[in-house]
Amino acid sequence: MAHATSPNTHVSADAPQKTPGLHLDVAHAKASRPASRSGPAITCDDVKVFYKQHLAVRDVNLSFARNEVSALIGPSGCGKSTVLRSLNRMNDLIPGARVEGMVRFEGTDIYGEGVDATEVRRRIGMVFQKPNPFPKSIYENIAYGPRVTKMQVDNMDDLVEEALRKAAIWDEVKGKLKESALALSGGQQQRLCIARAIATKPQVILMDEPCSALDPIATLKIEDLMEELTKEFTIIIVTHNMQQAARVSQRTAFFTAEADEHGDRTGRLVEYDETAKMFSNPNDQRTEDYISGRFG
Numbered sequence: 001m002a003h004a005t006s007p008n009t010h011v012s013a014d015a016p017q018k019t020p021g022l023h024l025d026v027a028h029a030k031a032s033r034p035a036s037r038s039g040p041a042i043t044c045d046d047v048k049v050f051y052k053q054h055l056a057v058r059d060v061n062l063s064f065a066r067n068e069v070s071a072l073i074g075p076s077g078c079g080k081s082t083v084l085r086s087l088n089r090m091n092d093l094i095p096g097a098r099v100e101g102m103v104r105f106e107g108t109d110i111y112g113e114g115v116d117a118t119e120v121r122r123r124i125g126m127v128f129q130k131p132n133p134f135p136k137s138i139y140e141n142i143a144y145g146p147r148v149t150k151m152q153v154d155n156m157d158d159l160v161e162e163a164l165r166k167a168a169i170w171d172e173v174k175g176k177l178k179e180s181a182l183a184l185s186g187g188q189q190q191r192l193c194i195a196r197a198i199a200t201k202p203q204v205i206l207m208d209e210p211c212s213a214l215d216p217i218a219t220l221k222i223e224d225l226m227e228e229l230t231k232e233f234t235i236i237i238v239t240h241n242m243q244q245a246a247r248v249s250q251r252t253a254f255f256t257a258e259a260d261e262h263g264d265r266t267g268r269l270v271e272y273d274e275t276a277k278m279f280s281n282p283n284d285q286r287t288e289d290y291i292s293g294r295f296g
């Protein structure tokens with residue numbers, strides 16, 4: 001497990017600082033882009049997620065390298081989306097959801113006292129399975145995030161253009177920025193949602209099955225875009241499509257779900273390694289069985 005972290009995190013030398021808040025202004029976010037940083041973007045130390053009494057997933061020890069695509073794969077219900085949502089506190093929005101263990105972003109415990117969850121979500125953006133543009137103009141979809149998070153923006157037109165360019169959709173929409181985003185095709189809507197995530201200057205973009213509602217051509221565009229985006233961002237993607245994981249990711253985490261004596265199923269991380277190794281010579285038989293189609 002090349003990048004798995006020690007489960008015993010609470011005694012590690014680089015224990016997170018309980019900084020009061022995760023407050024960075026845009027200027028700082030720009031100045032501290034990955035080139036000047038080292039170490040993983042996000043680490044999970046012994047993370048467990050519960051929905052009320054139900055332990056949905058456990059044993060999550062992961063360390064996501066920056067400027068890479070990491071893929072989370074595994075059979076339905078093993079907790080991939082649950083883990084993904086725990087990385088930017090999206091689970092906070094689900095009544096009864098609770099995260100134990102530690103998720104560190106840039107060394108800071110994102111669940112620490114005084115950390116602003118909205119700021120966490122600005123720095124760690126998310127793109128969902130189904131394209132979900134706001135029922136507003138293309139321009140307003142992009143400008144909305146910077147406005148509500150009160151980002152300091154010198155020129156909103158420039159920021160909108162920059163985000164749309166980075167999401168490889170500018171050429172298709174530049175003549176109709178005031179038109180409704182809902183008039184775009186599904187693939188365009190999803191790239192718009194990626195642009196919307198980019199607009200708030202995140203460092204990490206989480207993608208939960210971003211292509212599952214798209215046709216193969218639109219899927220290919222998003223996959224190409226992901227590679228391009230890693231120049232600037234760290235990407236963590238949940239996918240059911242193993243070929244997609246193999247195509248786009250540098251590292252893959254395989255999860256499975258096991259039932260206890262009462263029949264309650266709990267997901268767990270089995271193995272996390274370089275994608276090439278996971279798909280050619282995994283350490284764990286369960287990974288081998290899943291990847292070769294013997295189960296799941």
Ligand SMILES: Nc1ncnc2c1ncn2[C@@H]1O[C@H](COP(=O)(O)OP(=O)(O)OP(=O)(O)O)[C@@H](O)[C@H]1O
Pocket residue numbers: 051056074075076077078079080081082083094240265267
């Ligand atoms: N909002 C929720 N409330 C209660 N339980 C939930 C909720 N979301 C997920 N779960 C439970 O947590 C477990 C993991 O679900 P999760 O959706 O994370 O798995 P997954 O691997 O992403 O599945 P799939 O591949 O089918 O999307 C399942 O037992 C599921 O029923």
